[in-house]
Every structure is written in C-alpha cells, then in structure tokens.
Amino acid sequence: MKKIVLLLSAxxxxxxIWFQTSHFFVPESILTFIGTEEDDTDTTVKHAFDNRISxxxxxxxxxxxxxxxxxxKGRRHQRFIVRLQSGQTLLxxxxxxxxxxIDALNVGDHIQFYGEYEWNSEGGVIHWTHHDPDGHHKSxxxxxxxxxxx
Numbered sequence: 001m002k003k004i005v006l007l008l009s010a011x012x013x014x015x016x017i018w019f020q021t022s023h024f025f026v027p028e029s030i031l032t033f034i035g036t037e038e039d040d041t042d043t044t045v046k047h048a049f050d051n052r053i054s055x056x057x058x059x060x061x062x063x064x065x066x067x068x069x070x071x072x073k074g075r076r077h078q079r080f081i082v083r084l085q086s087g088q089t090l091l092x093x094x095x096x097x098x099x100x101x102i103d104a105l106n107v108g109d110h111i112q113f114y115g116e117y118e119w120n121s122e123g124g125v126i127h128w129t130h131h132d133p134d135g136h137h138k139s140x141x142x143x144x145x146x147x148x149x150x
Contacts, residue, residue, distance in 0.1 A: 042086035045117060045124060049088065052119045057138055059114035062090065064107050078102060082111060089123040094142055099130035102144050115140035
C-alpha cells in the first residue's frame with residue numbers, strides 16, 4: 001500500500017511539473033526579444049502603452065526628436081526622446097555608469113535600441129540599454145552611427 005501511495009505521489013508531482021511547463025511556459029526567445037522589425041516594435045510598444053504593460057523587451061529603430069539633460073541623481077542616465085515610425089515617442093534612459101555615453105548624438109539621428117519597455121503616460125521608457133554586470137537581466141544596447149553602446 002505504501003508503494004502505491006508513493007508511486008501515486010510521484011506521479012502527481014511529475015504531472016504537476018509537466019502541466020505547469022507545458023501549459024504556462026513561454027519560450028525565452030519570445031520574452032527576450034519582441035519586435036524584431038520596426039513595424040513589430042511599433043505594434044508591440046503600442047499594445048504595451050495602450051494596456052499599461054511594463055517589463056517587455058523590445059528592439060527597434062527611432063529618430064531622435066529631443067535630447068534631454070542627463071539624469072545625475074543616483075546612477076547617471078543619458079536621456080533622449082525618439083519617435084518610432086508609428087509616431088509614438090519613447091524616452092530612452094541609457095545608464096552611463098554602466099555603458100558608454102553617446103557623445104555624438106544629435107536631434108534627427110536614427111538610433112537602434114534594445115531594452116526593456118516600461119509604461120508611463122507619455123509613451124513609455126526604454127531602459128536596460130546596457131549590459132547587466134550581475135548577469136540577472138537580459139542585456140540591452142544602443143547602436144548609433146554603426147557603433148554599439150552597451
């Protein structure tokens with residue numbers, strides 16, 4: 001009788017693990033890079049903005065429409081606003097304590113980005129555009145004039 005109970009218990013554990021991973025598992029490739037094309041990024045960012053969703057990895061291209069002063073409180077961030085092809089604007093907050101600053105950035109420049117989207121009422125913020133020195137977060141990057149900043 002004890003063997004049957006142990007066998008049933010083990011079976012339930014295996015079934016629980018299988019059920020959880022097969023029904024709720026989302027491949028990392030989907031979570032880590034949504035929006036490989038500009039239109040996909042625009043659609044993904046619009047969906048995230050409309051539904052107030054944060055913590056979405058996105059990559060795409062935008063045109064710099066405004067350069068803001070660096071945020072120097074706490075970890076320093078280079079800040080600028082990009083406009084996507086759809087017209088949506090995003091604030092890019094690039095940590096310059098962990099990655100190089102883009103000194104040659106100008107209004108009108110195109111920039112490629114890969115980072116984490118966070119919702120806000122003004123369009124959203126892209127951050128984590130750098131490596132994670134602790135290795136706990138997906139590394140991001142910026143590309144400007146053929147140079148990679150991460």
